[in-house]
Amino acid sequence: MGSYDRLATPLRKTQTTSGPAAAPPQLCRFARSALRVAFCALRFARCALRFRPFPSARHLNSIGRLSGSILAVGLALGLLPALAAPRSPFSPASPQAASIADLFWFTLIAAGLIFLGVEGTILYSAFAHRERPGREASQFHGNTRVEIIWTALPALLLLVVFYLTVRTMHDISAPPGDPVEINVVGHQWWWEFSYPKEDVTTANELHVPVGEPILLHVTSADVIHSFWVPQLAGKQDANPGHVNDITFTVSAPGTYLGQCAEFCGIEHTWMAIRVVAEPPAQYAAWVKAQQQPASRPTSNLAILGETIFQSQTCGSCHAIAGTSANGVAGPSLTHVGSRATIGAGVLDNTPANMERWLLNPQDVKPGVLMPNSKLTPNDAKALAAYMESLR
Amino acid sequence: MAEQTRGYVPTYPTITAPTGLWRWVATVDHKDIGVLYIVTTLVFFLIGGLEAMFIRLQLIAPNAKVLDPETYDEFFTMHGTTMVFLTVMPLLIGFANYLVPLMIGARDMAFPRLNAMSYWLLLFGGLLLYFSFLAGQAPNGMWFMYVPQTLPPYTTGPGPNYWAAGLLVTSVGTIAASINLTVTILLLRAPGMAITRLPLFVWTVLVNSFLILWALPPLAAAMVMMLLDRLVGTHFFDVSAGGNVLLYEHLFWFLGHPEVYILILPVFGMVSETIPVFARKPIFGYTFIAASTVAIAFLAMSVWAHHMFTSGMGLTEDTFFSAASMLIAIPTGVKVFNWVATMWRGAIRWTSSMLFSIGFIGEFIIGGLTGPMLATVPVDWQVHDSYFIVAHLHYVFFGGSVMGIFAAAYYWYPKITGRLMSENLGKWHFWLTIVGLNLTFFPMHLNGLLGMPRHVYTYPNLPGLAELNFWETIGAFILATAVVVFVWNVVASVRFGRIAGNDPWDAWTLEWATASPPPPYNFASIPPVRSRRPLWDLKHPENPDPR
Numbered sequence: 001m002g003s004y005d006r007l008a009t010p011l012r013k014t015q016t017t018s019g020p021a022a023a024p025p026q027l028c029r030f031a032r033s034a035l036r037v038a039f040c041a042l043r044f045a046r047c048a049l050r051f052r053p054f055p056s057a058r059h060l061n062s063i064g065r066l067s068g069s070i071l072a073v074g075l076a077l078g079l080l081p082a083l084a085a086p087r088s089p090f091s092p093a094s095p096q097a098a099s100i101a102d103l104f105w106f107t108l109i110a111a112g113l114i115f116l117g118v119e120g121t122i123l124y125s126a127f128a129h130r131e132r133p134g135r136e137a138s139q140f141h142g143n144t145r146v147e148i149i150w151t152a153l154p155a156l157l158l159l160v161v162f163y164l165t166v167r168t169m170h171d172i173s174a175p176p177g178d179p180v181e182i183n184v185v186g187h188q189w190w191w192e193f194s195y196p197k198e199d200v201t202t203a204n205e206l207h208v209p210v211g212e213p214i215l216l217h218v219t220s221a222d223v224i225h226s227f228w229v230p231q232l233a234g235k236q237d238a239n240p241g242h243v244n245d246i247t248f249t250v251s252a253p254g255t256y257l258g259q260c261a262e263f264c265g266i267e268h269t270w271m272a273i274r275v276v277a278e279p280p281a282q283y284a285a286w287v288k289a290q291q292q293p294a295s296r297p298t299s300n301l302a303i304l305g306e307t308i309f310q311s312q313t314c315g316s317c318h319a320i321a322g323t324s325a326n327g328v329a330g331p332s333l334t335h336v337g338s339r340a341t342i343g344a345g346v347l348d349n350t351p352a353n354m355e356r357w358l359l360n361p362q363d364v365k366p367g368v369l370m371p372n373s374k375l376t377p378n379d380a381k382a383l384a385a386y387m388e389s390l391r
Numbered sequence: 392m393a394e395q396t397r398g399y400v401p402t403y404p405t406i407t408a409p410t411g412l413w414r415w416v417a418t419v420d421h422k423d424i425g426v427l428y429i430v431t432t433l434v435f436f437l438i439g440g441l442e443a444m445f446i447r448l449q450l451i452a453p454n455a456k457v458l459d460p461e462t463y464d465e466f467f468t469m470h471g472t473t474m475v476f477l478t479v480m481p482l483l484i485g486f487a488n489y490l491v492p493l494m495i496g497a498r499d500m501a502f503p504r505l506n507a508m509s510y511w512l513l514l515f516g517g518l519l520l521y522f523s524f525l526a527g528q529a530p531n532g533m534w535f536m537y538v539p540q541t542l543p544p545y546t547t548g549p550g551p552n553y554w555a556a557g558l559l560v561t562s563v564g565t566i567a568a569s570i571n572l573t574v575t576i577l578l579l580r581a582p583g584m585a586i587t588r589l590p591l592f593v594w595t596v597l598v599n600s601f602l603i604l605w606a607l608p609p610l611a612a613a614m615v616m617m618l619l620d621r622l623v624g625t626h627f628f629d630v631s632a633g634g635n636v637l638l639y640e641h642l643f644w645f646l647g648h649p650e651v652y653i654l655i656l657p658v659f660g661m662v663s664e665t666i667p668v669f670a671r672k673p674i675f676g677y678t679f680i681a682a683s684t685v686a687i688a689f690l691a692m693s694v695w696a697h698h699m700f701t702s703g704m705g706l707t708e709d710t711f712f713s714a715a716s717m718l719i720a721i722p723t724g725v726k727v728f729n730w731v732a733t734m735w736r737g738a739i740r741w742t743s744s745m746l747f748s749i750g751f752i753g754e755f756i757i758g759g760l761t762g763p764m765l766a767t768v769p770v771d772w773q774v775h776d777s778y779f780i781v782a783h784l785h786y787v788f789f790g791g792s793v794m795g796i797f798a799a800a801y802y803w804y805p806k807i808t809g810r811l812m813s814e815n816l817g818k819w820h821f822w823l824t825i826v827g828l829n830l831t832f833f834p835m836h837l838n839g840l841l842g843m844p845r846h847v848y849t850y851p852n853l854p855g856l857a858e859l860n861f862w863e864t865i866g867a868f869i870l871a872t873a874v875v876v877f878v879w880n881v882v883a884s885v886r887f888g889r890i891a892g893n894d895p896w897d898a899w900t901l902e903w904a905t906a907s908p909p910p911p912y913n914f915a916s917i918p919p920v921r922s923r924r925p926l927w928d929l930k931h932p933e934n935p936d937p938r
Binding site: 072237 | 459460461464531532533537539540545546630635636637670671672673674675676677678679701702703706709710713714717718720721724725727728729731732734735736737738739740741749752753756757760761763764766767768769770771772773774775776777829840841842844845846847848849850851853854934937938
C-alpha cells in the first residue's frame with residue numbers, strides 16, 4: 001500500500017488546492033486508476049521477471065473489476081443497434097420470422113433475468129462473504145426444501161418455454177393453401193431456384209411475390225447445404241436424397257439477404273442468397289421476362305462474345321435458353337445480366353467485375369468449380385458484354 | 392523406504408525405478424501417467440490455440456487474406472478436433488488419473504499397464520492426426536466431418552483418413568482409460584470410503600467414465616464406416632447407391648452431444664472441490680450435486696439430435712429432443728445454485744484458484760442460459776450453424792471447462808509439483824482471461840444475429856460485422872496473452888514457486904494427507920475415512936463432519 005500512497009497523494013493535493021477550477025472528481029479518479037494500472041504493470045513486469053511475490057496483487061483485482069465492468073457496459077450497449085440490422089432474425093419480414101423473433105425475445109428476456117439474478121448472487125457472496133479477520137464460515141451442509149424450490153421453479157419456466165416452442169413450431173410449419181412452389185437445390189457453391197409451374201429456372205436470386213404464401217422444397221445436388229434467410233424464416237438443411245420444406249409469406253417488398261449455413265466445402269463462404277420480394281404485379285412481370293429465351297446480343301462486342309461462348313466449352317456446364325448451351329452443372333445464364341451479383345455473392349454484377357470473373361474465376365473465388373478458361377483480356381471483355389446483355 | 396512400503400501389496404511386478412527420460416517412457420505409475428497426460432494436452436492446447444489465433448487473424452477484417460481458404464478450413468477443423476479430442480477430454484482423464492487414486496486412498500489405478508497404454512494411444516493418435524499436415528492435406532471438413540463433404544469426389548485428399556484413423560486410436564485409449572477409472576473407483580476405495588462419501592470430483596469422473604463407454608463406440612463405428620467408404624468403396628453414406636447422409640449425423644452427434652458433458656462433468660467435480668475449500672465450508676447439497684450429475688449423464692444420452700433440428704427430422708422428433716434438451720438445464724441449474732449456496736456465508740479466500748472457480752460459474756451460466764434458447768426449436772432454426780452457436784459453445788468450453796481446469800490447475804499444482812504457483816501471475820492470468828474471453832466470445836452472439844454463418848473464411852462488409860470481428864480478434868489476443876502468462880507460471884513455478892508442504896490450502900480430501908509430490912506408493916498409511924471430509928475430522932476432532 002505504501003508505494004501506492006506515495007503516488008496518489010500529490011493528486012489529492014492538486015485537487016484540494018486548485019479550488020473550483022479543479023478537474024471533476026471522476027476525472028481524478030480515472031487518472032488515478034490509470035496511474036495505478038501503469039504502476040502495477042511496471043511492478044508486475046519487474047516481479048514477473050524475477051519471479052518475486054507481487055506486493056499489491058490486491059490492486060490487480062480492482063483493476064480487473066474495473067475493466068470487467070467497462071467491458072460489460074460496452075458489450076451491452078453494442079447489443080441494441082446490432083439487432084435492427086439487415087440479415088438479422090430480429091428484423092423479421094414475414095409472420096413466420098416474426099413469431100420466431102417474439103419467442104426469441106421471450107427466452108432472451110427470461111434468460112437475461114436469470115442471468116442477472118444468479119450473477120448478482122455470485123458477486124454478492126464473493127464480496128460480502130470474503131474472508132476477514134474473525135469471520136468463521138458457517139458449516140451447513142444443505143437444505144432439501146431449498147433444493148426442491150430451485151429444481152421446481154426452473155422446471156415450471158421451462159414448461160412455459162416448451163409450450164411456446166411446440167406451439168410456434170407447429171404454427172410456422174403449417175403448409176399454406178395454394179402456395180407459390182419453388183424447388184431449391186443447393187450446389188457447390190451456388191443455389192438453383194426453379195419454379196415448376198411457371199417453368200422458370202434461375203440462380204442465387206430468388207424472386208417471390210409479397211403477400212402470397214411461398215413453399216420452398218429444399219434439397220441438394222451434392223453435399224449438405226443449409227438455406228437460411230434470417231428475416232424470412234428459419235433455416236433448413238439441403239440434404240442430398242431428402243427434401244425439406246420451408247414456408248413463409250413475405251410481408252413487405254424488399255431485398256432480403258441470406259447465406260448457406262452448413263459447411264459445404266472450400267467456398268461455403270460465398271454461397272449467398274438474395275431474396276427479391278416484389279408486389280404481385282411486378283413479380284408476374286418478372287416471371288414473364290424469365291420465361292422468354294435469351295435476348296439476342298445487339299452490340300458488336302456482345303455478338304463477338306456470343307461467338308466466344310459458343311466456341312468455348314461454356315455450354316457444357318451452363319444453359320442459355322434459345323441457344324445450344326444446355327449444361328446443368330453450373331447456374332443458368334439465360335438472364336444472368338439481370339442478377340445483382342456474380343459467383344453467389346462474391347462480386348457485384350458490373351461489366352468490369354464480370355470481366356474479372358471470366359478472366360480467372362479461381363482468383364476471385366478460390367476453389368470454385370468453374371475452371372480458368374485462359375481467355376485473352378479482349379475475349380473476356382467481349383464475353384462479359386454478352387453476359388451483361390442477357391437480361 | 393523399506394519400512395514405509397511395508398503393507399504395500401504391489402498390483403504389478405516391482406521393477407527398479409528408471410530415471411531420466413526413460414522413467415517417463417517406462418512408467419506405469421498413475422501419477423507419472425497423469426503428468427504425461429497433462430503436459431501432452433497442454434502442448435496440444437497451445438497448438439490448437441495457435442490455430443485459433445490464425446483463424447481470428449483471418450477474420451479481423453472483411454475479405455482479409457491472411458490464410459487461403461484451404462488452409463483456413465484445415466486450421467479450423469484441427470482447432471476444433473484438437474481442443475475437443477486432444478485437449479480437454481484427455482486433460483480431464485489426466486487429472487482423473489493423477490487424483491482419483493489419491494482421493495480414494497488407493498495405491499494406483501486398477502490396471503497400471505492399461506493406463507500406460509491409454510496414454511500412449513492418445514499421444515500417437517494425436518501425432519497421427521497431425522502427421523496429416525505433412526502428408527499433404529489436414530482434415531478440412533470441420534470437427535464433425537460431415538459426409539458426403541468428406542468423401543470423394545468432394546474431398547479426395549487423405550485428410551479425413553487421418554482424422555478417422557487418428558481419432559480411432561485415441562478413442563481406444565479413452566475407452567480403456569474409462570474402464571480403468573470405473574474399476575478403480577468401484578473396487579479400490581480405502582476402508583470407510585463409501586460411495587456416498589466419495590469426493591465429488593471422483594463422483595463426476597465415475598459418471599463420466601460410464602458416459603464415455605456409452606458414447607464413444609458409436610463414433611468409432613461412424614469413423615470405421617467413413618474409412619470403409621473412402622478406402623474400400625462401400626456405400627454407407629453414398630446417396631446415389633442408397634446410402635444415407637443423416638445416418639452419419641446421427642452417429643456423430645450420438646457421441647457429439649454426450650461429448651459436451653464429457654468435457655464438463657469432471658470440471659463440475661473440480662469446482663465442487665475447490666469452492667468448498669476456499670469458502671471454508673462443506674459443499675452445499677452433496678447428494679443433489681452427485682444425483683444431478685447422474686441425471687445429466689442419463690439425459691445427455693437422449694439429446695444428441697438437437698444438433699439436427701434443421702436437418703428435417705420432422706416435428707415429432709424435434710419436439711422430443713427439444714423437451715429432453717430443456718430438461719437437462721434443470722440438473723445443471725441445480726449444480727450452479729448449490730455452488731453459489733456453498734459460497735454463501737463462507738469466508739471466501741480470493742486465491743487464483745477461487746477466482747477461476749467463481750469465474751467458471753459466472754461464465755458457464757452464459758453458455759448454460761443460451762442452451763435452453765437453442766433447445767427452443769424455432770429459435771434454433773434461426774441461430775443454428777451461425778456464430779451464435781460459436782459463442783454458446785465457447786462459453787461452455789472455455790468459460791466452463793477451461794476456466795474450471797485453470798481453477799483445478801492452481802489448486803492441485805502444489806500437490807503435483809510440491810510448489811505453489813505464483814498468485815500474482817495467477818491474478819493477471821485471471822483478469823486477462825475474463826476480459827479476453829468476454830471480448831472474444833460475447834460479440835459472437837451478435838455476429839450470429841447479424842446472419843453470419845459458422846465456418847466461413849471471410850464475410851461481406853455488412854453493417855456491424857467488421858467492427859464485431861475486429862474486437863473479437865483483439866479479445867482473442869488478450870486471451871492468448873493470458874495463456875502465455877499461465878504457461879509461464881506453470882513452467883517457472885516448478886523452480887521458483889514457494890514450497891507448498893503437504894496441505895497448502897488446509898483442505899479436506901485424502902490427497903492432501905500425503906506428501907507433495909506424493910511418494911510412489913501414495914500413502915504410508917491411509918488416514919481413517921469416517922465422513923466426506925476425512926482431513927476435517929483429523930483437524931477438528933472436537934467437531935467431526937456428520938456425514
